[in-house]
Amino acid sequence: MLVVENLTVEFPGRHGVFTAVEGVSMTVAPGEIHGLVGESGAGKSTIGAAVIGLLQAPGRIAAGSLRLGETDLRALTPAEAHRIRGKRISMIFQDPQTSLNPLMTIEDQLIETILAHEDIGGAAARARALDLLGEIGIENAAARIGAYPHQFSGGMRQRVVIALALCTNPELIIADEPTTALDVAVQSQVLALLRRLADTRGIGFILITHDIGVIAEITDRVTVLRGGRVMEAGATAQVLGAPTHPYTRALMAAVPRIDRKLERFLLPAVEGDLPETPEAADEAEYAANWLLSGLRHADSGPVLEISGLSVRFKGTRTSLFHAPEPFAALSDIALTVQPGSVLGVVGESGSGKSTLARAIVGLVNPAAGAMRFAGEGLPYGRARARSHPVRRAIQMVFQDPYSSLNSRHRIGEILAEPLKLYGIERDPAQRRRIAGAMLALVGLAPDAIDRYPHQFSGGQRQRIAVARALLARPSFLICDEPTSALDVSIQAQVLNLLKDLQARFGLTILFISHNLAVVRQMADNIVVLKSGRIVEAGPSEAFFASPQHPYSVELLSLTPSLALLDGAA
């Protein structure tokens, strides 16, 4: 149905022409889900945009042919191309929070879209919209159709987006990371819906994703891309089960497996990385010694003990006469972290994972409960003095490496700050020396010290964030979704780094993630949070082998797994 041959997309710019996609060929048959997988910069989304004719300026198709059935998509005038959009090709975007117009009811948006392509009258359009909402699994569609997008949850909103893409009966739907912003439970429902639509309606899908688990779960065929070129393509089971191209193999090896714990990930070679030189090794050794010399090994007791911890947020006030219901973000949390161990905290969004981290570091005020750090009571958020020693001993690595580093400071200043702030090193020259060595330890080139954060990729920035945390000589590190914003190969690097540091310095880590497979790679013990409560806690390997609580079982079963492929291979 869709035939793409030798597609090349170029972005002319000030510094010459950048070729985003080069010589890509692929086909999509009716009822087939074709996966495009690759890391950021692989050109996945560019291919999707080229097919639907929405390349961002100044991008242009430089060569190749795009045919949908009998129609040559490249020969269309802009007006004709616009008529095909929605009518024959439609698209689903990543974030359901932002892909609907917040000011219009979904009824208006659906009817408007249907009437834009078919002259069937408002009543018939409304009837079709209702049918469609029912078909994609929105209960009580007649009542819900008049609602605004913000009145739906994330998963429901993505269903509405799918209904909008579907309401004109297109032949081809391009789904660009349709489940990346969703929780696993919702993700599996949405994926099942896409599969069902392909099977029952014969719609062809191009599914763009970075998540190999998703590819393994529902696609028929897959094309692996890197740097705008096809690395490998074919039937999904064959490509993922018996990859022939080295890049595919490396990519597969970098994916955290939920079914087993790996000691280290094999890494695909990434450009711009530091080659191992003797000088760099010396530097890293210097930083390691500096860290080791400062480590005060705590007594044998647990590093962190929490009991009865509750955090409540004020609800939004909606009425004059009723006080708003407080929202319980965490209720009655009890946990213990032993020195040198990694505690994994898992749960869906809104389960209170990040609130737990924020309560420990003192960013939110708990309503009740006791926290003890290395045997001493931890004062609550605001009661904790700025100079309290725990502010140094507990350090945090945040999710988004783009916003967690001050973009106007050089890396050297960012790294020297903890040394200065906590009075660890008074001599500026020595501070710089240690900061430089720490960069080598996390695998960055020495000249990084005089550069600014924006000159680094996401993974490099996250390594800088880890280095900054280490420079405080923490005895306890909290990593809040440290790899969620990163590509798999970069994620593998950061996880390797954390594992190395943990093994070498006996770091105690609280590792928060929604991704069970990632947590499995890191954690010794696991805590499962649901709606602010601990539903299960225990040693990691035992948990993954036989989860006890029904919720844990469900979470595990919904996480896309590559195990299927091992059987196929």
Added chain:
Amino acid sequence: MAYFILKRLIQSVFVMLAVAFLAFALFRFVGDPISQMTGVETTLADQERLREDLGLNDPFLVQFARFTGKMLVGDFGFSYRTRQPIGEMLLSRIPATLELGTVALLISLIVGIPAGVYTALRPRGAATQAILISTLVGVSIPTFVIGIFLIFLFGVKLGWLPTFGRGGTVQFGWWRSSLFTVDGWRALVLPALTLGVYQLTLTMRLVRAEMMEVMRTDFIRFATARGLPMRALHYRHALGNTMIPVITIIGLQFGGVIAFSIVTESVFQWPGMGLLFLESIRFVDIPVMGVYLVVIAFFFVLINLVVDLLYLAIDPRLRVKEAA
């Protein structure tokens, strides 16, 4: 929703109290009211008696409470200069300023919003560049220069339009309007243009910036991918979302137009509140200045309330959340 409005009203009361306090402090502490009211021939004993009669010897808070209470029932005191009640003076001036401000605002909206939309949709067109450059000139020329230029061109050289006053007016109760006679409109055009040009450039640039921002959002890309007609895309989806931040600024602008029409009113001898304020400053007519302060603050509070209600009307996310 009722709670939201009530909260805003309570906030407004505090704002008004603070402004009333400022106005009172101005009245009470800038110079001695008695010595400004009386001449040299008044004896000290008479001055003292007057002071006692006017309650100026009472404790500060009592005086402030009396001042505020009188304001609430519409008693604004008397002008030093004209010996008239200030309430009447303002009432006769407010219509002129409101009409001027409203027409100026309409000019800026009717021209500014379409121009903003046009320049946002064709960011590289020649017409866009021309509009942007000419509005840059508009922003950088001070209001009074524009006013004087317009007077020179249309009043002196061409002789088409009058250069001062309100022209023919019609009386509706206490409201004297110049909107119902050709003569009145002829007098209104130049000052309204002068006042509107600056607002226009601001509105246009704001609409343009917001619209370009909205055009990059996911829901516009999604709407494009669904093949919606371009007109619906631009005017139904994009413009609505553009207006949310724009409304705040326009509201504040309108307050600004009313409060700071002083320059325009004096250039065109427009008998509005701004001119009254200027005259009061010249004669150190402190009670009038104090009341002017309160009235302007009241307009600002009122406009902000209207803006908040407009938000509620436009943005469903702010209305009471129903269970999803």
